[in-house]
Amino acid sequence: MTILNQALECLHASERPLLIAHPRPDGDTIGCTLALRLALIALGKSPRIACVHPLPGNLTHLPGAGAFEVEVSEAADIDLVVAVDLSDLSRTGGLYQPAWVGRYPLLVIDHHKTNAAFGNVNVIEPEAAATALPMARIIEGLGVPLQGDIATCLLAAILTDTRGLRTATTTPAVLRFVSELVEGGGDYLGVMQRTLDAVPYWQMRAWGVVLSHLQLERGIVWATLSLAEKEALGIEDYDDLDLGNLLIQTREAELLASFLEMRDGTIKVSLRARPGYDVAWIAKQLGGGGHKQAAGYSLPGSLDAAVRDTLALLRQELAQPH
Ligand code: 5GP
Ligand code: MN
Numbered sequence: 358m359t360i361l362n363q364a365l366e367c368l369h370a371s372e373r374p375l376l377i378a379h380p381r382p383d384g385d386t387i388g389c390t391l392a393l394r395l396a397l398i399a400l401g402k403s404p405r406i407a408c409v410h411p412l413p414g415n416l417t418h419l420p421g422a423g424a425f426e427v428e429v430s431e432a433a434d435i436d437l438v439v440a441v442d443l444s445d446l447s448r449t450g451g452l453y454q455p456a457w458v459g460r461y462p463l464l465v466i467d468h469h470k471t472n473a474a475f476g477n478v479n480v481i482e483p484e485a486a487a488t489a490l491p492m493a494r495i496i497e498g499l500g501v502p503l504q505g506d507i508a509t510c511l512l513a514a515i516l517t518d519t520r521g522l523r524t525a526t527t528t529p530a531v532l533r534f535v536s537e538l539v540e541g542g543g544d545y546l547g548v549m550q551r552t553l554d555a556v557p558y559w560q561m562r563a564w565g566v567v568l569s570h571l572q573l574e575r576g577i578v579w580a581t582l583s584l585a586e587k588e589a590l591g592i593e594d595y596d597d598l599d600l601g602n603l604l605i606q607t608r609e610a611e612l613l614a615s616f617l618e619m620r621d622g623t624i625k626v627s628l629r630a631r632p633g634y635d636v637a638w639i640a641k642q643l644g645g646g647g648h649k650q651a652a653g654y655s656l657p658g659s660l661d662a663a664v665r666d667t668l669a670l671l672r673q674e675l676a677q678p679h
Pocket of ligand 2: 442488
């Protein structure tokens, strides 16, 4: 049986699946989770959806966004767990309960190159621009058309992970997929306006502070935001400032990094690379994961130490691209 058929069998056999999106959620994890939820509801099932962090304001307009739960008890009445856009179990942010191992099947739907295939059934497409692509094939495989609200949710997923169709992963197949979603009634303009061109005022102010620290060393660009600055701006740890996507617009940058100081004493590092460079190996080496062009990890210690250790590896990549 193909992996896709195994996934479909899992979903058909389930009545009360729990779908989990990753912490500091982005459009791909949320859009895909919402799309699958709607498809399962259309089949008469009772899915639950969970994410440990609240949704950023630019995703709360998506159909069903209000249904996300921030915690799920170990004794929850579920019969399947689906991990959406998560490269490893720790990316459930603690939502996945150890007691569920072996009790409920775990279905993984993802596109991270670093995904270790941690589920019982793993639909992982490392070449896909977004989890939206394998998710769409699963939804179609369930016999549910990619129309209306489902198309809108998948548009949010593919348009955010491709930064509005401008990443190296934006292939003709991606453009055909977007076209299919628009033909199915997906709200393309609404997603563009309310999800992509929708940076809240506080985030614009935070970008101002981050940009005032912008540094350039040959092809490497980086910036930091300290805890004191976050507190002055009223920024929570789960607020996703989307710095990678901001900084990648710097013309001189081949490689870039942002460093956010967190309240638990760690530094959240986001890396981005132009095509031809690879930052996935750096993230993996430092305990995180991601893709060639976008990866991340968290380091204990000071901002200065995180910058120093990360720059050492970025310089290696710049000198000798993987
Ligand atoms: P971002 O820099 O936007 O947080 O994340 C870029 C990519 O790296 C995303 O695809 C995300 O899944 C992955 N990523 C970011 N942080 C981590 C992390 O701490 N662990 C893992 N495994 N992946 C991460
Ligand atoms: Mn994704």
